[in-house]
Each structure stands twice: as structure tokens, then as C-alpha cells.
Amino acid sequence: MSTDPGLRRLALRTLLAAFPGTTAPPWALDLVGEGLAGYTLFGFNINKATQVAALAGALRGVRSDVLVAIDEEGGDVTRLAHATGSPYPGNAALGVVDDTDLTRRIYRAIGDDLAGTGINLNLAPTVDVNTADDNPIIGTRSFGSVPERVAAHAAAAVAGLQESGVAACAKHFPGHGATVADSHLELPTVDAPLDLLRARDLPPFRAVVEAGTRAVMSAHIRVPELTGTAPATFSRAALVDLLRGELGFTGTVVTDALEMKGAALAAGGTARAAVPALLAGADLLCIGAKVDAALVEEVAAEIAAAVADGRLPAARVEEAAERVAALAAWAARPAPGFSPPDLGYAAARRAVRVEGALDGAGVPLVVQLVSSSTIAEGRVPWGLAPHLDGQEHLRVVAAETDIAEVLARAGDRPIVVVGRHAHRAPAARALIEALAAKHPVAVVEMGWPSSWRPAGARAFVTTFGASHANGRAAAEALGLTGNHGE
Missing domain, CATH: 3.20.20.300 (Glycoside hydrolase, family 3, N-terminal domain)
Structure with missing residues (x-):
């Protein structure tokens, strides 16, 4: 019919x-x-x-x-x-x-x-x-x-x-x-x-x-x-x-x-x-x-x-x-105006919260923990990589990472671990705390914050999001950015 x-x-x-x-x-x-x-x-x-x-x-x-x-x-x-x-x-x-x-x-x-x-x-x-x-x-x-x-x-x-x-x-x-x-x-x-x-x-x-x-x-x-x-x-x-x-x-x-x-x-x-x-x-x-x-x-x-x-x-x-x-x-005739091009980045800087300080000689090794995305988010790039000024950057799966290898790679350099909802993943928590027990470590949390703070970490940075703007704000807060992409 x-x-x-x-x-x-x-x-x-x-x-x-x-x-x-x-x-x-x-x-x-x-x-x-x-x-x-x-x-x-x-x-x-x-x-x-x-x-x-x-x-x-x-x-x-x-x-x-x-x-x-x-x-x-x-x-x-x-x-x-x-x-x-x-x-x-x-x-x-x-x-x-x-x-x-x-x-x-x-x-x-x-x-x-x-x-x-x-x-x-x-x-x-x-x-x-x-x-x-x-x-x-x-x-x-x-x-x-x-x-x-x-x-x-x-x-x-x-x-x-x-x-x-x-x-x-x-x-x-x-x-x-x-x-x-x-x-x-x-x-x-x-x-x-x-x-x-x-x-x-x-x-x-x-x-x-x-x-x-x-x-x-x-x-x-x-x-x-x-x-x-x-x-x-x-x-x-x-x-x-x-x-x-x-x-x-x-x-x-x-x-x-x-x-x-x-x-x-x-x-x-x-x-x-x-x-x-x-x-x-x-x-x-x-x-x-x-x-x-x-x-x-x-x-x-x-x-x-x-x-x-x-x-x-x-x-x-x-x-x-x-x-x-x-x-x-x-909505038939949307009418764009003009907004300052750096507005979002300036706002993201205001949101960053830094606890402690990362002390240690040398330029940090940046380690990003691979995490899944929700269907709503899709596979959008996130993290600090686009904003670094020459620092070495690794992407690792927490459960598959050899702690000794990361420490050897870092040498005298401090380590910055970047995660999203790290507190929800036992493997991520264990990796971060094992590194922090032996080495100067700062953690950048780019997901919904929690009360978890890894034992031994020198600094904990909360961005309240994982957008490009949030990533740049975190890199700036740790003194890592070369302001790429401006």
C-alpha cells in the first residue's frame, strides 16, 4: 500500500x-x-x-x-x-x-x-x-x-x-x-x-x-x-x-x-x-x-x-x-557579528587550576594516556601536543606501558602525564602513581574532575575540558607552549 x-x-x-x-x-x-x-x-x-x-x-x-x-x-x-x-x-x-x-x-x-x-x-x-x-x-x-x-x-x-x-x-x-x-x-x-x-x-x-x-x-x-x-x-x-x-x-x-x-x-x-x-x-x-x-x-x-x-x-x-x-x-536569516579571535583561548586560561609546582631540571617528557571518546564527542584530537615547544611527546596505553621504559626515556627530565578521566581507569591511576613514586611528575586532567590526587605527584593541573583551547591553556600553565596554531 x-x-x-x-x-x-x-x-x-x-x-x-x-x-x-x-x-x-x-x-x-x-x-x-x-x-x-x-x-x-x-x-x-x-x-x-x-x-x-x-x-x-x-x-x-x-x-x-x-x-x-x-x-x-x-x-x-x-x-x-x-x-x-x-x-x-x-x-x-x-x-x-x-x-x-x-x-x-x-x-x-x-x-x-x-x-x-x-x-x-x-x-x-x-x-x-x-x-x-x-x-x-x-x-x-x-x-x-x-x-x-x-x-x-x-x-x-x-x-x-x-x-x-x-x-x-x-x-x-x-x-x-x-x-x-x-x-x-x-x-x-x-x-x-x-x-x-x-x-x-x-x-x-x-x-x-x-x-x-x-x-x-x-x-x-x-x-x-x-x-x-x-x-x-x-x-x-x-x-x-x-x-x-x-x-x-x-x-x-x-x-x-x-x-x-x-x-x-x-x-x-x-x-x-x-x-x-x-x-x-x-x-x-x-x-x-x-x-x-x-x-x-x-x-x-x-x-x-x-x-x-x-x-x-x-x-x-x-x-x-x-x-x-x-x-x-x-532562524531563516542568521546574522553573524564579529567576536575577538582569541576569546576562547583567553577564557580557557581563566579556567585552569594548578595545584603544586613541577620542579626539576630539563624540559619535560610529555606522556599522553590514550582514552576512548564518547559517541557525542567523536574522535576529536585532544591533549597538549599541538601546543608544545619542542618537548618530546609520547602517546601510551596505560595498561600496556612499561614503567621502567618511561623512566629511562625521561632520564633527568620531569614527566608531565596528560589524561582524561584518569581517576576512572585503575591502570591509569597505577601508572601515574608508580611514576610519581620515583620521579618528578605533574598530571594534567582534561576530563570531569574528581577528588583523586595521585600520591607523590608534584603538580596537578585541571583544565575542565579537552578542547584545543583547554590544551593550550594547560601547556601555558606548565610553561610548555610555543603557541603553535595561533
Whole structure:
């Protein structure tokens, strides 16, 4: 049975798709002409600013109000700078500096970068309150663990971003900061009473609603007292009763990627997640990164079939499409301004915290511990290597490293060990403490900080993020930088 053309077009108006490559394939352009709401760009779509501008221009040449979205959070999650690392510190560093005007200016600069390439919807800022120290997916993407501070910076970020005409999308409602699981891989549970949720997780969302955020992204997390057995993306109690009713949000509700396991497993597949999301009150459905024409058609067909057989009211889909159209109209003409080119690096310097001092003769040996990246971060370069002034640099796997060999390599030189979430890895902790017991060692921690301090270390440097800007700030703090890449 073929899909009704009118219902197909209505369904397309609620979809945010993706495509491979650095130019839009013909099918992607055709779908824009047929009503598709827009596309999310990922690192694989990007090689330089002029190419992104041409890509956005090609999409906009088909339809002027198409949404061109991206996850550009600054810090550890960057798409524009995926090849080098972001020139901006992320939210954790901004929260430590605790200057809301600086946060506004950083996000205005990010908005200017996006607007200059024709991108008009940023799937940021992350406004989750990171209360779980070992949170595997939020961490340095959060402004911190104190709700009031996160709320203040979240509002500033939205204001700065939207000054450039780029729509903000605050995420991940109703709060992903208390999880110890990654919703890309499973359905996390936040087993918190509503009173705790209101006091701990919701203040930043209330703040961004009051600041005028054009969009809010739902989380694929389960809060039993609020969402029952379903993720928030499929919960009308979360998206309508709480977000719209209690918090007063009138903009566009965007889903996190439906391909993520937190949604797809709960629904029985990516396409089948579309209908419960719309029924729950979502407006713009982010399909994900691995998308082709066939998947877009499958999602649209699921929606159209549900409308046709009465499972999904047509009025609900029309309401969603109208909210998406209003978002697109607001963001149709992003207007870049001018931000100081060194703004992000100056901000990262303010965030660095140094405990102790690295004393010892000679130029240090820099040892970077290999660590995995989250799906949100992707494989973005990090560390001190781009900023060194001739110092020897090694990349090692902690569990496979011979301590004697490292000590012999260092000789009379002190050692700087660079890690990300080193406290979470027993092998990393053991390596650092074994080196520090026999040699002058400084540690640079570029992940979410902890109370762990390795016994014997002469210095401990915390950057609150692993962006290009954070790396330079750490190298400068230790006197290692040659300021390469300025």
C-alpha cells in the first residue's frame, strides 16, 4: 500500500535527517523540495568553513527556510573544528570561571561562527546538572553540579547564541546529569522523585525557557515517577504536562536522535520511534547520523500510516509541523557579528587550576594516556601536543606501558602525564602513581574532575575540558607552549 502524498509531505515537515559526504546528494536536495524540515550536519559533512557555507547554500537554494542544524557545544563536542579541537572551552570550564557575561560572549562567538556558514539551529547548549561524577556522557559538557549556577550560565548561553540569529536547543530534558549510563547505548534510569527533579534538574530548563530558547531537546532517559517505563521522549507527562504546562515552554520540542538505543530499543527500531515521540508532544524528530533516503521514507511512512489508521491524530502532526515552521522562520536569516579571535583561548586560561609546582631540571617528557571518546564527542584530537615547544611527546596505553621504559626515556627530565578521566581507569591511576613514586611528575586532567590526587605527584593541573583551547591553556600553565596554531 502506497503512502498518501499529502500525509507523506506532512510527515516530512517534522523530520531532521542527515546525509553522508561534504556535498548534499540529489536525494537530499529533493527531500528539501518535498517539505523535509532540514538536516543535521556532522563531522563527516565538514572539511572547512567555505565548504560548509556552500553546502548550506545549496540546501537553502532549494528552500529558503530549511533548517541546517549542528551539535556545536564548544569544548569536547565540536563539529566545525572536529579535525583540530574547538577553539572554545566547554561548559565545565565556563562554569568554573563563573562569569555569565563571558559565557554569553563565548556562545555569541559560536553563534557567529555558525551563522557565517549558514547554519541556523545549534543543538546546544547542554544544560544538564552533572550530579553523577562518573556520568559517561555529560561530564564536561555541563556547566557544573550546582543547579543555580548551571541555570545562570544556561540562560546566558541561550542569549548569546540567539544574538547571532542561530536558534538554541537546550538539552537534554528533563535532565541527563544524574545518569551513570549513556542513552546512545541503553535506556538510562534516573530514579528520582519529582520534588528532587524540580530542585536539582529543572532549574536550568526553567531558566532557558525564561531566556527565550527557541527549542528544547528531549532525553532518552527514564524517570519512573514521571515517565513510567518509557523514555522522556515518549512521555506526554514530561513533554506536555511538565515542559509546556509547568515550565511554560511554547517553542519547538526536538528529540534526541531516534537511532540512539535509548529510543530505538524502546520502540522497536528507529522508524518506529517516530510515532510515540509525536504522540508524546515532540515536534521535530532528529533521526540521527546514519541516514539515507530509504530511512527517511521509512520514518515518513510510519507517521503517515499512523495518521491514516487513527493511531496518531493528524492535528498533532500539523501542530508539530507548524511549530517547526515557526522555528525555521525565526532562524531563516542568521546574522553573524564579529567576536575577538582569541576569546576562547583567553577564557580557557581563566579556567585552569594548578595545584603544586613541577620542579626539576630539563624540559619535560610529555606522556599522553590514550582514552576512548564518547559517541557525542567523536574522535576529536585532544591533549597538549599541538601546543608544545619542542618537548618530546609520547602517546601510551596505560595498561600496556612499561614503567621502567618511561623512566629511562625521561632520564633527568620531569614527566608531565596528560589524561582524561584518569581517576576512572585503575591502570591509569597505577601508572601515574608508580611514576610519581620515583620521579618528578605533574598530571594534567582534561576530563570531569574528581577528588583523586595521585600520591607523590608534584603538580596537578585541571583544565575542565579537552578542547584545543583547554590544551593550550594547560601547556601555558606548565610553561610548555610555543603557541603553535595561533
